[in-house]
Amino acid sequence: MSTVKVEIQLSLQQLLKAIEQLNQQDLDNFVSQVLALQRQRQIKKQLEYEAELLAEISEPIPLDIQTSHERLTTKKDAATLTSYEYGELLGLTEQIETLQAEYLNNLIELASLRGILLNTLIEALNIQTRIYTGL
The missing domain is CATH 1.10.287 (Helix Hairpins)
Structure with a gap:
């Protein structure tokens, strides 16, 4: 036909x-x-x-944020941080924490979509978790 x-x-x-x-x-x-x-x-x-x-x-944490945070943390540890710099450090810390929370939420969401445990996803994708330890 x-x-x-x-x-x-x-x-x-x-x-x-x-x-x-x-x-x-x-x-x-x-x-x-x-x-x-x-x-x-x-x-x-x-x-x-x-x-x-x-x-x-x-997406990694932007290098400029990491660098500035590390520089200010070093000054804080050396007790040479000004009050302005302290405010800047707090702002950078908040940015990093927000980025880390988004990162973890995205990992959890992806694991949920695939119906697998978070650890299984991390192993399967061979992800090196990018938790910033400079906080």
Whole structure:
């Protein structure tokens, strides 16, 4: 049997009325195909989200933040930190803590999406956790 491509626009209601005309076997086949299409789209969306999470996970703490924090921590330890520098150190510490929390949340989210434990994810991806120890 030959098929001819005809482009038409149907409302969802019109499409449903057309589907109502299918016999049971064709309806079952149609439903199976729609469910497969739905699952395919869900998988694609999940893979895209996982890729976003992996990209965020792989971003290190910016070097300028680390360097400034280490410099100010050294001055604090040497008791030569000014009050302005102390405020700057607190701000940098807060930034680092926020970045670390986002990092851990992304790891947890990715493990949850994959239905595995966090430790399993870390081992599977061979991730060196980037917890900044200069705090």
